[in-house]
Amino acid sequence: MKQRLTLRRPRITSILVAMVVGIVALILCFCILVFLARYRSAMVQNALTSTEQAVSQVSNTVGSYLQDMKQSMQLVEDALRQDEAGRDELLQAFLTFRPDVVAVTGYSANGELWDCWALERSPRQTILQNLSFNLDRARKSSTAYLTAPHVETIFEGYYPWVVTMTTPLKVGGRYSWVSLDLSFSSISSYLNNVGIGQRGYCFLMDTEGNIIYHPQQQLLYAGLKTEDTTTLAALEGTSYVDDTAIYCVAAVGDTGWQVVGVSYVDELVNRNVSEMLRLSFWLGLGILASALLISYSLSRLIGRPMRGLAAAMESFEQDADHFTYHPVDGTKEVRELSDSFGHMVVRIQQLMTTVRQEEVNLRKTELKALQAQINPHFLYNTLDSIAWMCEQGRNADAVNMVHALARLFRISISRGHELIPIEKEIEHAESYLKIQKYRYKNQFTYTFDVDPDCLCYYCNKITLQPIIENAINHGLDFLVEEGRIEVKVRFDGEDIVFSVQDNGVGMTPEQIEAVLRPGAQDRTGIGIKNVNDRLKIYFGKNYGLSITSEPDEGTCVEIRMPKIREGNYESK
Secondary structure, eight states: OOOOOOOOOOOHHHHHHHHHHHHHHHHHHHHHHHHHHHHHHHHHHHHHHHHHHHHHHHHHHHHHHHHHHHHHHHHHHHHHTSOHHHHHHHHHHHHHHOTTEEEEEEEOTTOOEEEEEOTTOOBOSSOSOOTTOOHHHHHHOSSOEEOOOEEOOSBSSOOOEEEEEEEEOTTOSSOSEEEEEEESHHHHHHHHHOOBTTTBEEEEEETTSOEEEOTTHHHHHTTSOOOOHHHHHHHSSOEEEOSSEEEEEEEETTTTEEEEEEEEHIIIIIHHHHHHHHHHHHHHHHHHHHHHHHHHHHHTOOHHHHHHHHHHHHHHHHOSTTOOOOOOOSSHHHHHHHHHHHHHHHHHHHHHHHHHHHHHHHHHHHHHHHHTTSOOHHHHHHHHHHHHHHHTTOHHHHHHHHHHHHHHHHHHHGGGOSEEEHHHHHHHHHHHHHHHHHHTTSOEEEEEEEOGGGTTSEEESSSHHHHHHHHIIIIITTOSSOEEEEEEEEEETTEEEEEEEEOSSOOOHHHHHHHHSTTOOOGGGHHHHHHHHHHHHHHOTTOEEEEEEETTTEEEEEEEEEOOOTTTTTTO
Protein backbone atom coordinates (compact mmCIF):
# COMPACT_ATOMS: atom_id res chain seq x y z
CA MET A 1 0.00 0.00 0.00
CA LYS A 2 1.47 3.23 -1.05
CA GLN A 3 1.63 6.07 1.41
CA ARG A 4 0.18 9.29 0.22
CA LEU A 5 2.72 12.09 0.15
CA THR A 6 1.58 15.40 1.57
CA LEU A 7 3.36 18.71 1.22
CA ARG A 8 4.02 20.54 4.43
CA ARG A 9 2.63 23.97 4.06
CA PRO A 10 4.94 26.76 5.26
CA ARG A 11 3.90 28.79 8.22
CA ILE A 12 2.90 32.38 7.74
CA THR A 13 5.72 33.41 10.06
CA SER A 14 8.24 31.76 7.72
CA ILE A 15 6.67 33.39 4.67
CA LEU A 16 6.73 36.81 6.42
CA VAL A 17 10.34 36.39 7.48
CA ALA A 18 11.42 35.29 3.99
CA MET A 19 9.55 38.14 2.31
CA VAL A 20 10.89 40.79 4.69
CA VAL A 21 14.49 39.54 4.48
CA GLY A 22 14.32 39.22 0.68
CA ILE A 23 12.89 42.69 0.21
CA VAL A 24 15.39 44.18 2.64
CA ALA A 25 18.25 42.40 0.85
CA LEU A 26 17.19 43.73 -2.57
CA ILE A 27 16.65 47.25 -1.28
CA LEU A 28 19.92 47.10 0.62
CA CYS A 29 21.91 46.04 -2.45
CA PHE A 30 20.33 48.76 -4.54
CA CYS A 31 20.91 51.39 -1.87
CA ILE A 32 24.54 50.35 -1.40
CA LEU A 33 25.20 50.56 -5.14
CA VAL A 34 23.51 53.94 -5.41
CA PHE A 35 25.23 55.15 -2.25
CA LEU A 36 28.68 54.09 -3.43
CA ALA A 37 28.14 55.76 -6.81
CA ARG A 38 26.93 58.95 -5.14
CA TYR A 39 29.67 58.72 -2.53
CA ARG A 40 32.39 58.42 -5.16
CA SER A 41 30.90 61.34 -7.07
CA ALA A 42 30.78 63.38 -3.85
CA MET A 43 34.35 62.42 -3.00
CA VAL A 44 35.50 63.48 -6.47
CA GLN A 45 33.64 66.76 -6.05
CA ASN A 46 35.15 67.27 -2.57
CA ALA A 47 38.61 66.51 -3.91
CA LEU A 48 37.98 68.93 -6.78
CA THR A 49 36.77 71.59 -4.33
CA SER A 50 39.80 71.06 -2.09
CA THR A 51 42.11 71.33 -5.08
CA GLU A 52 40.34 74.46 -6.32
CA GLN A 53 40.59 76.04 -2.86
CA ALA A 54 44.29 75.23 -2.63
CA VAL A 55 44.90 76.64 -6.12
CA SER A 56 42.85 79.75 -5.32
CA GLN A 57 44.85 80.31 -2.13
CA VAL A 58 48.15 79.91 -3.98
CA SER A 59 46.91 82.23 -6.74
CA ASN A 60 45.90 84.87 -4.20
CA THR A 61 49.18 84.58 -2.31
CA VAL A 62 51.38 84.79 -5.41
CA GLY A 63 49.15 87.53 -6.81
CA SER A 64 49.47 89.52 -3.58
CA TYR A 65 53.24 89.13 -3.71
CA LEU A 66 53.37 90.35 -7.30
CA GLN A 67 50.96 93.18 -6.52
CA ASP A 68 53.28 94.20 -3.70
CA MET A 69 56.04 94.11 -6.29
CA LYS A 70 54.08 96.59 -8.44
CA GLN A 71 53.62 98.89 -5.45
CA SER A 72 57.33 98.66 -4.76
CA MET A 73 57.99 99.60 -8.38
CA GLN A 74 55.86 102.72 -7.87
CA LEU A 75 58.04 103.66 -4.89
CA VAL A 76 61.13 103.21 -7.04
CA GLU A 77 59.67 105.37 -9.80
CA ASP A 78 58.88 108.09 -7.25
CA ALA A 79 62.47 107.93 -5.98
CA LEU A 80 63.86 108.29 -9.51
CA ARG A 81 61.95 111.54 -9.89
CA GLN A 82 64.13 113.06 -7.13
CA ASP A 83 67.52 114.69 -7.60
CA GLU A 84 70.60 112.46 -7.44
CA ALA A 85 71.20 112.83 -3.69
CA GLY A 86 67.56 112.33 -2.77
CA ARG A 87 67.22 109.47 -5.24
CA ASP A 88 70.18 107.51 -3.81
CA GLU A 89 69.05 108.09 -0.23
CA LEU A 90 65.50 106.93 -0.94
CA LEU A 91 66.62 103.85 -2.86
CA GLN A 92 69.09 102.83 -0.15
CA ALA A 93 66.34 103.18 2.44
CA PHE A 94 64.01 101.18 0.23
CA LEU A 95 66.55 98.37 -0.19
CA THR A 96 67.16 98.31 3.56
CA PHE A 97 63.44 98.13 4.24
CA ARG A 98 62.90 95.44 1.57
CA PRO A 99 65.70 92.84 1.94
CA ASP A 100 63.93 90.62 -0.62
CA VAL A 101 64.77 93.20 -3.31
CA VAL A 102 68.09 92.10 -4.81
CA ALA A 103 68.70 95.11 -7.05
CA VAL A 104 67.15 98.17 -8.68
CA THR A 105 68.54 98.89 -12.15
CA GLY A 106 68.07 101.73 -14.63
CA TYR A 107 68.57 101.38 -18.39
CA SER A 108 69.10 103.86 -21.20
CA ALA A 109 67.10 104.03 -24.43
CA ASN A 110 69.51 101.58 -26.13
CA GLY A 111 69.38 99.11 -23.24
CA GLU A 112 72.63 100.01 -21.48
CA LEU A 113 72.80 99.51 -17.72
CA TRP A 114 73.42 103.02 -16.43
CA ASP A 115 72.82 102.63 -12.72
CA CYS A 116 72.42 99.77 -10.24
CA TRP A 117 71.41 100.08 -6.62
CA ALA A 118 72.01 97.09 -4.34
CA LEU A 119 72.98 96.66 -0.72
CA GLU A 120 76.76 96.23 -0.35
CA ARG A 121 77.17 95.06 -3.95
CA SER A 122 78.23 96.62 -7.23
CA PRO A 123 77.66 95.30 -10.76
CA ARG A 124 80.44 93.72 -12.78
CA GLN A 125 82.64 95.94 -14.90
CA THR A 126 81.85 93.76 -17.90
CA ILE A 127 78.49 92.02 -18.08
CA LEU A 128 78.45 89.31 -20.72
CA GLN A 129 74.71 88.67 -20.53
CA ASN A 130 72.06 90.37 -18.43
CA LEU A 131 69.21 87.87 -18.01
CA SER A 132 67.11 90.47 -16.17
CA PHE A 133 66.67 92.78 -19.17
CA ASN A 134 65.69 92.17 -22.79
CA LEU A 135 65.74 95.27 -24.98
CA ASP A 136 63.42 93.87 -27.67
CA ARG A 137 60.77 92.88 -25.17
CA ALA A 138 61.14 96.18 -23.31
CA ARG A 139 60.56 98.14 -26.52
CA LYS A 140 57.47 96.06 -27.35
CA SER A 141 55.90 96.48 -23.91
CA SER A 142 54.14 99.74 -23.21
CA THR A 143 53.48 98.75 -19.59
CA ALA A 144 55.27 96.86 -16.87
CA TYR A 145 56.00 93.18 -17.55
CA LEU A 146 57.40 90.23 -15.58
CA THR A 147 60.17 87.86 -16.59
CA ALA A 148 60.33 84.19 -15.76
CA PRO A 149 62.50 83.25 -12.75
CA HIS A 150 66.18 83.36 -13.65
CA VAL A 151 69.65 83.71 -12.18
CA GLU A 152 70.89 87.25 -11.54
CA THR A 153 74.11 87.66 -13.60
CA ILE A 154 75.23 91.24 -13.07
CA PHE A 155 77.13 90.67 -9.78
CA GLU A 156 80.48 89.03 -9.16
CA GLY A 157 80.18 85.81 -7.12
CA TYR A 158 76.51 86.39 -6.27
CA TYR A 159 73.89 84.60 -8.32
CA PRO A 160 70.50 84.75 -6.65
CA TRP A 161 67.35 83.37 -8.25
CA VAL A 162 65.12 86.33 -9.06
CA VAL A 163 62.05 87.45 -10.97
CA THR A 164 62.29 90.83 -12.67
CA MET A 165 59.67 93.48 -13.27
CA THR A 166 60.56 96.08 -15.92
CA THR A 167 58.54 99.20 -16.59
CA PRO A 168 59.09 102.14 -18.96
CA LEU A 169 59.96 105.32 -17.11
CA LYS A 170 57.69 108.10 -18.37
CA VAL A 171 59.20 110.98 -16.42
CA GLY A 172 62.02 111.61 -18.87
CA GLY A 173 65.67 112.01 -18.00
CA ARG A 174 68.50 109.58 -18.38
CA TYR A 175 66.50 106.39 -17.72
CA SER A 176 64.16 104.85 -20.27
CA TRP A 177 63.41 101.71 -18.25
CA VAL A 178 63.76 100.72 -14.64
CA SER A 179 63.84 97.12 -13.39
CA LEU A 180 63.21 95.60 -9.99
CA ASP A 181 64.79 92.23 -9.18
CA LEU A 182 63.02 90.36 -6.37
CA SER A 183 64.19 87.14 -4.84
CA PHE A 184 62.04 84.27 -6.11
CA SER A 185 62.90 82.08 -3.11
CA SER A 186 59.83 83.17 -1.13
CA ILE A 187 57.48 82.09 -3.95
CA SER A 188 59.35 78.85 -4.61
CA SER A 189 59.47 77.98 -0.90
CA TYR A 190 55.74 78.61 -0.64
CA LEU A 191 54.97 76.42 -3.66
CA ASN A 192 57.23 73.66 -2.32
CA ASN A 193 55.25 73.62 0.93
CA VAL A 194 51.81 73.51 -0.74
CA GLY A 195 50.39 70.00 -0.59
CA ILE A 196 47.09 68.61 -1.83
CA GLY A 197 46.81 65.28 -0.12
CA GLN A 198 50.06 63.36 0.29
CA ARG A 199 51.25 63.55 -3.31
CA GLY A 200 49.44 66.58 -4.79
CA TYR A 201 51.29 69.80 -5.63
CA CYS A 202 51.02 73.16 -7.37
CA PHE A 203 53.22 74.70 -10.06
CA LEU A 204 53.39 77.89 -12.14
CA MET A 205 53.16 78.23 -15.91
CA ASP A 206 52.40 80.99 -18.40
CA THR A 207 49.43 81.21 -20.77
CA GLU A 208 51.44 79.47 -23.51
CA GLY A 209 52.01 76.40 -21.35
CA ASN A 210 55.65 77.14 -20.50
CA ILE A 211 56.51 76.04 -16.97
CA ILE A 212 57.69 78.96 -14.83
CA TYR A 213 58.34 76.95 -11.67
CA HIS A 214 57.67 73.35 -10.69
CA PRO A 215 58.43 71.87 -7.24
CA GLN A 216 59.60 68.69 -9.02
CA GLN A 217 61.78 70.38 -11.60
CA GLN A 218 64.60 67.89 -11.17
CA LEU A 219 62.28 65.04 -12.19
CA LEU A 220 61.12 67.06 -15.21
CA TYR A 221 64.69 67.78 -16.29
CA ALA A 222 65.62 64.13 -15.84
CA GLY A 223 62.66 63.01 -17.97
CA LEU A 224 61.17 61.01 -15.10
CA LYS A 225 58.04 63.15 -15.05
CA THR A 226 56.05 65.07 -17.65
CA GLU A 227 53.26 67.66 -17.54
CA ASP A 228 50.75 68.09 -20.36
CA THR A 229 50.94 71.87 -20.14
CA THR A 230 49.42 72.35 -23.60
CA THR A 231 46.14 70.80 -22.47
CA LEU A 232 46.30 72.64 -19.15
CA ALA A 233 46.85 75.99 -20.88
CA ALA A 234 43.68 75.38 -22.90
CA LEU A 235 41.61 74.98 -19.69
CA GLU A 236 41.73 78.78 -19.13
CA GLY A 237 40.99 78.88 -15.42
CA THR A 238 38.77 75.79 -15.19
CA SER A 239 39.16 72.27 -13.79
CA TYR A 240 39.69 68.89 -15.39
CA VAL A 241 39.24 65.41 -13.90
CA ASP A 242 40.47 62.20 -15.53
CA ASP A 243 40.73 58.64 -14.24
CA THR A 244 43.89 59.25 -12.23
CA ALA A 245 44.27 62.96 -11.46
CA ILE A 246 42.45 66.22 -10.89
CA TYR A 247 43.79 69.42 -12.49
CA CYS A 248 42.74 72.94 -11.54
CA VAL A 249 44.03 76.13 -13.18
CA ALA A 250 43.72 79.69 -11.85
CA ALA A 251 45.17 82.89 -13.29
CA VAL A 252 47.45 85.05 -11.14
CA GLY A 253 45.93 88.49 -11.67
CA ASP A 254 46.99 90.15 -14.93
CA THR A 255 50.57 88.83 -14.79
CA GLY A 256 50.13 86.18 -17.47
CA TRP A 257 51.03 83.51 -14.91
CA GLN A 258 48.76 80.60 -14.00
CA VAL A 259 48.72 78.33 -10.96
CA VAL A 260 48.09 74.65 -11.71
CA GLY A 261 47.03 72.32 -8.90
CA VAL A 262 47.42 68.55 -9.30
CA SER A 263 45.84 65.96 -7.00
CA TYR A 264 45.41 62.22 -7.40
CA VAL A 265 42.11 60.38 -7.55
CA ASP A 266 43.42 57.12 -6.10
CA GLU A 267 44.72 58.97 -3.05
CA LEU A 268 41.76 61.29 -2.38
CA VAL A 269 38.86 59.22 -3.76
CA ASN A 270 39.46 55.52 -4.49
CA ARG A 271 40.95 54.75 -1.10
CA ASN A 272 37.96 56.23 0.69
CA VAL A 273 35.53 54.45 -1.66
CA SER A 274 37.21 51.10 -0.94
CA GLU A 275 37.00 51.71 2.77
CA MET A 276 33.35 52.71 2.45
CA LEU A 277 32.66 49.54 0.42
CA ARG A 278 34.02 47.37 3.24
CA LEU A 279 32.02 49.33 5.78
CA SER A 280 28.86 49.02 3.64
CA PHE A 281 29.35 45.25 3.39
CA TRP A 282 29.48 44.76 7.14
CA LEU A 283 26.70 47.27 7.64
CA GLY A 284 24.58 45.35 5.11
CA LEU A 285 25.14 42.11 6.97
CA GLY A 286 24.13 43.80 10.21
CA ILE A 287 21.00 45.23 8.60
CA LEU A 288 20.02 41.84 7.16
CA ALA A 289 20.48 40.17 10.54
CA SER A 290 18.42 42.91 12.16
CA ALA A 291 15.72 42.56 9.49
CA LEU A 292 15.56 38.82 10.12
CA LEU A 293 15.15 39.30 13.84
CA ILE A 294 12.67 42.14 13.54
CA SER A 295 10.52 40.35 10.96
CA TYR A 296 10.33 37.26 13.17
CA SER A 297 9.39 39.39 16.19
CA LEU A 298 6.74 41.27 14.25
CA SER A 299 5.21 38.01 13.04
CA ARG A 300 4.65 36.93 16.64
CA LEU A 301 2.77 40.00 17.69
CA ILE A 302 -0.91 39.90 18.54
CA GLY A 303 -3.11 42.26 16.57
CA ARG A 304 -5.55 43.32 19.27
CA PRO A 305 -3.06 44.83 21.74
CA MET A 306 -1.41 46.62 18.86
CA ARG A 307 -4.74 48.02 17.70
CA GLY A 308 -5.41 49.19 21.26
CA LEU A 309 -2.02 50.86 21.39
CA ALA A 310 -2.64 52.47 17.99
CA ALA A 311 -6.00 53.78 19.20
CA ALA A 312 -4.31 55.26 22.28
CA MET A 313 -1.74 56.98 20.06
CA GLU A 314 -4.48 58.39 17.86
CA SER A 315 -6.28 59.76 20.92
CA PHE A 316 -3.05 61.32 22.10
CA GLU A 317 -2.52 63.00 18.71
CA GLN A 318 -6.01 64.49 18.82
CA ASP A 319 -5.83 65.90 22.36
CA ALA A 320 -2.31 65.73 23.79
CA ASP A 321 -2.96 68.21 26.61
CA HIS A 322 -5.89 66.34 28.26
CA PHE A 323 -4.86 62.80 27.30
CA THR A 324 -4.71 60.21 30.10
CA TYR A 325 -2.95 57.01 29.17
CA HIS A 326 -4.16 53.57 30.29
CA PRO A 327 -1.53 50.84 29.71
CA VAL A 328 -2.30 48.17 27.09
CA ASP A 329 -1.98 44.57 28.23
CA GLY A 330 -0.45 41.89 26.02
CA THR A 331 2.84 40.13 25.43
CA LYS A 332 6.03 41.28 27.07
CA GLU A 333 7.05 43.22 23.99
CA VAL A 334 3.66 44.90 23.80
CA ARG A 335 3.79 45.79 27.51
CA GLU A 336 7.27 47.26 27.09
CA LEU A 337 6.09 49.27 24.10
CA SER A 338 3.04 50.33 26.07
CA ASP A 339 5.18 51.41 29.04
CA SER A 340 7.52 53.32 26.70
CA PHE A 341 4.58 55.06 25.10
CA GLY A 342 3.26 55.96 28.54
CA HIS A 343 6.62 57.47 29.53
CA MET A 344 6.74 59.29 26.21
CA VAL A 345 3.28 60.77 26.79
CA VAL A 346 4.31 62.08 30.19
CA ARG A 347 7.58 63.45 28.84
CA ILE A 348 5.92 65.15 25.86
CA GLN A 349 3.31 66.78 28.08
CA GLN A 350 6.12 68.04 30.34
CA LEU A 351 8.00 69.36 27.31
CA MET A 352 4.89 71.11 26.01
CA THR A 353 4.58 72.89 29.35
CA THR A 354 8.27 73.80 29.24
CA VAL A 355 7.95 75.12 25.68
CA ARG A 356 5.09 77.38 26.66
CA GLN A 357 7.18 78.77 29.50
CA GLU A 358 10.19 79.26 27.26
CA GLU A 359 8.14 81.14 24.70
CA VAL A 360 7.84 83.91 27.27
CA ASN A 361 11.62 84.33 27.21
CA LEU A 362 11.88 84.01 23.43
CA ARG A 363 11.23 87.71 22.85
CA LYS A 364 14.21 88.69 25.01
CA THR A 365 16.43 86.16 23.23
CA GLU A 366 15.44 87.63 19.86
CA LEU A 367 16.03 91.08 21.28
CA LYS A 368 19.59 90.25 22.32
CA ALA A 369 20.26 88.80 18.88
CA LEU A 370 18.98 91.95 17.19
CA GLN A 371 20.96 94.19 19.53
CA ALA A 372 24.13 92.30 18.61
CA GLN A 373 23.70 93.45 14.99
CA ILE A 374 24.67 97.04 15.74
CA ASN A 375 27.70 97.84 13.64
CA PRO A 376 30.80 98.33 15.85
CA HIS A 377 33.04 99.76 13.13
CA PHE A 378 32.92 103.25 14.58
CA LEU A 379 35.11 101.90 17.45
CA TYR A 380 37.93 101.17 15.00
CA ASN A 381 37.55 104.57 13.36
CA THR A 382 37.46 106.27 16.77
CA LEU A 383 40.65 104.55 17.90
CA ASP A 384 42.30 105.56 14.62
CA SER A 385 41.23 109.15 15.25
CA ILE A 386 42.63 109.03 18.79
CA ALA A 387 45.92 107.66 17.49
CA TRP A 388 46.04 110.42 14.84
CA MET A 389 45.42 113.09 17.46
CA CYS A 390 48.23 111.70 19.60
CA GLU A 391 50.58 111.73 16.61
CA GLN A 392 49.60 115.33 15.85
CA GLY A 393 50.21 116.38 19.44
CA ARG A 394 46.53 117.08 20.14
CA ASN A 395 46.73 115.30 23.48
CA ALA A 396 43.94 117.25 25.14
CA ASP A 397 41.51 116.40 22.33
CA ALA A 398 42.63 112.77 22.46
CA VAL A 399 42.00 112.64 26.24
CA ASN A 400 38.52 114.13 25.80
CA MET A 401 37.78 111.66 23.05
CA VAL A 402 38.95 108.71 25.19
CA HIS A 403 36.76 109.89 28.09
CA ALA A 404 33.78 110.16 25.74
CA LEU A 405 34.47 106.66 24.41
CA ALA A 406 34.73 105.27 27.95
CA ARG A 407 31.38 106.84 28.90
CA LEU A 408 29.90 105.48 25.69
CA PHE A 409 30.85 101.89 26.44
CA ARG A 410 30.14 102.10 30.16
CA ILE A 411 26.56 103.03 29.36
CA SER A 412 26.40 100.47 26.53
CA ILE A 413 27.29 97.65 28.94
CA SER A 414 24.86 98.84 31.67
CA ARG A 415 25.64 95.75 33.77
CA GLY A 416 23.72 93.55 31.35
CA HIS A 417 20.42 95.46 31.61
CA GLU A 418 18.43 96.08 28.45
CA LEU A 419 16.49 99.04 29.90
CA ILE A 420 18.33 102.10 31.16
CA PRO A 421 17.13 105.55 32.28
CA ILE A 422 16.52 108.01 29.49
CA GLU A 423 19.04 110.27 31.20
CA LYS A 424 21.75 107.63 30.58
CA GLU A 425 20.61 107.16 26.98
CA ILE A 426 20.93 110.92 26.40
CA GLU A 427 24.41 110.86 27.95
CA HIS A 428 25.29 107.92 25.68
CA ALA A 429 24.10 109.86 22.60
CA GLU A 430 26.02 112.99 23.68
CA SER A 431 29.21 110.94 24.10
CA TYR A 432 28.75 109.44 20.65
CA LEU A 433 28.12 112.86 19.07
CA LYS A 434 31.15 114.29 20.79
CA ILE A 435 33.30 111.47 19.33
CA GLN A 436 31.84 111.93 15.86
CA LYS A 437 32.30 115.69 16.03
CA TYR A 438 36.01 115.15 16.69
CA ARG A 439 36.21 112.67 13.86
CA TYR A 440 34.38 114.88 11.38
CA LYS A 441 36.39 117.94 12.46
CA ASN A 442 33.35 120.02 13.53
CA GLN A 443 31.53 119.62 10.23
CA PHE A 444 28.20 119.60 12.09
CA THR A 445 26.53 120.91 15.25
CA TYR A 446 24.00 119.26 17.52
CA THR A 447 21.45 120.27 20.14
CA PHE A 448 19.36 118.42 22.72
CA ASP A 449 15.85 119.49 23.70
CA VAL A 450 14.77 117.09 26.44
CA ASP A 451 11.77 117.42 28.74
CA PRO A 452 13.29 117.03 32.24
CA ASP A 453 10.27 115.01 33.39
CA CYS A 454 11.17 112.33 30.85
CA LEU A 455 14.61 111.63 32.32
CA CYS A 456 13.35 109.37 35.12
CA TYR A 457 11.65 106.95 32.70
CA TYR A 458 13.40 103.97 31.10
CA CYS A 459 14.08 103.06 27.47
CA ASN A 460 16.01 100.45 25.47
CA LYS A 461 19.70 101.17 25.57
CA ILE A 462 21.52 102.13 22.35
CA THR A 463 18.32 103.49 20.81
CA LEU A 464 19.47 106.94 19.70
CA GLN A 465 23.03 106.10 18.64
CA PRO A 466 22.14 104.05 15.47
CA ILE A 467 19.73 106.78 14.35
CA ILE A 468 22.34 109.51 14.89
CA GLU A 469 24.98 107.38 13.17
CA ASN A 470 22.75 106.98 10.12
CA ALA A 471 22.05 110.74 10.07
CA ILE A 472 25.79 111.51 10.10
CA ASN A 473 26.94 108.85 7.64
CA HIS A 474 24.12 109.07 5.12
CA GLY A 475 22.56 112.46 5.75
CA LEU A 476 25.33 114.92 6.58
CA ASP A 477 28.35 113.27 4.99
CA PHE A 478 27.48 114.62 1.54
CA LEU A 479 26.65 118.17 2.61
CA VAL A 480 28.76 121.12 1.57
CA GLU A 481 27.44 123.46 4.26
CA GLU A 482 27.50 122.79 7.98
CA GLY A 483 25.29 119.91 9.17
CA ARG A 484 22.85 120.14 12.06
CA ILE A 485 21.33 117.44 14.26
CA GLU A 486 18.50 118.13 16.72
CA VAL A 487 17.53 115.52 19.34
CA LYS A 488 14.23 115.98 21.18
CA VAL A 489 12.47 113.96 23.89
CA ARG A 490 8.87 114.73 24.88
CA PHE A 491 5.66 113.20 26.22
CA ASP A 492 2.81 112.23 23.90
CA GLY A 493 -0.07 111.01 26.05
CA GLU A 494 0.97 107.74 27.68
CA ASP A 495 3.98 107.45 25.37
CA ILE A 496 7.39 109.05 25.09
CA VAL A 497 8.60 110.21 21.69
CA PHE A 498 12.26 110.63 20.73
CA SER A 499 13.04 112.52 17.54
CA VAL A 500 16.30 112.92 15.63
CA GLN A 501 16.19 115.56 12.88
CA ASP A 502 18.96 116.55 10.46
CA ASN A 503 19.32 118.93 7.56
CA GLY A 504 21.02 116.35 5.35
CA VAL A 505 20.34 115.04 1.86
CA GLY A 506 17.10 113.34 2.85
CA MET A 507 15.47 110.20 1.44
CA THR A 508 12.84 109.31 -1.09
CA PRO A 509 9.71 107.33 -0.04
CA GLU A 510 11.19 104.26 -1.73
CA GLN A 511 14.39 104.58 0.31
CA ILE A 512 12.37 104.93 3.54
CA GLU A 513 10.36 101.84 2.70
CA ALA A 514 13.53 99.88 1.89
CA VAL A 515 15.13 100.85 5.23
CA LEU A 516 12.18 99.56 7.30
CA ARG A 517 11.19 96.63 5.08
CA PRO A 518 11.23 93.24 6.93
CA GLY A 519 14.23 91.19 5.94
CA ALA A 520 16.09 94.19 4.49
CA GLN A 521 19.79 93.46 4.21
CA ASP A 522 20.97 96.86 3.05
CA ARG A 523 24.00 97.79 5.15
CA THR A 524 22.95 101.45 5.19
CA GLY A 525 19.70 100.65 7.02
CA ILE A 526 20.66 97.92 9.48
CA GLY A 527 20.96 100.33 12.45
CA ILE A 528 17.53 101.87 11.90
CA LYS A 529 15.86 98.52 11.25
CA ASN A 530 17.58 97.10 14.33
CA VAL A 531 16.09 99.78 16.59
CA ASN A 532 12.65 99.36 15.01
CA ASP A 533 12.72 95.56 15.46
CA ARG A 534 13.91 95.81 19.06
CA LEU A 535 11.10 98.19 20.02
CA LYS A 536 8.42 96.05 18.38
CA ILE A 537 9.73 92.85 19.99
CA TYR A 538 9.95 94.46 23.41
CA PHE A 539 6.80 96.64 23.49
CA GLY A 540 4.56 95.45 20.63
CA LYS A 541 3.67 96.40 17.07
CA ASN A 542 2.18 99.78 18.08
CA TYR A 543 5.65 101.10 18.93
CA GLY A 544 8.74 101.65 16.85
CA LEU A 545 10.05 104.12 14.28
CA SER A 546 8.46 106.48 11.80
CA ILE A 547 10.50 108.39 9.23
CA THR A 548 9.60 111.58 7.41
CA SER A 549 12.02 112.95 4.85
CA GLU A 550 12.30 115.10 1.76
CA PRO A 551 15.25 114.91 -0.63
CA ASP A 552 17.68 117.82 -0.16
CA GLU A 553 15.73 119.06 2.89
CA GLY A 554 16.54 116.60 5.66
CA THR A 555 15.16 113.68 7.62
CA CYS A 556 13.26 113.33 10.89
CA VAL A 557 13.13 109.95 12.68
CA GLU A 558 10.61 109.57 15.51
CA ILE A 559 10.94 106.79 18.08
CA ARG A 560 7.81 105.94 20.07
CA MET A 561 7.81 103.82 23.22
CA PRO A 562 5.59 103.59 26.32
CA LYS A 563 6.30 105.24 29.67
CA ILE A 564 8.35 102.71 31.61
CA ARG A 565 9.32 102.77 35.24
CA GLU A 566 12.17 100.71 36.62
CA GLY A 567 11.33 96.99 36.72
CA ASN A 568 8.14 97.19 34.64
CA TYR A 569 9.52 95.09 31.77
CA GLU A 570 12.86 93.77 32.99
CA SER A 571 11.35 90.83 34.82
CA LYS A 572 9.13 89.68 31.96
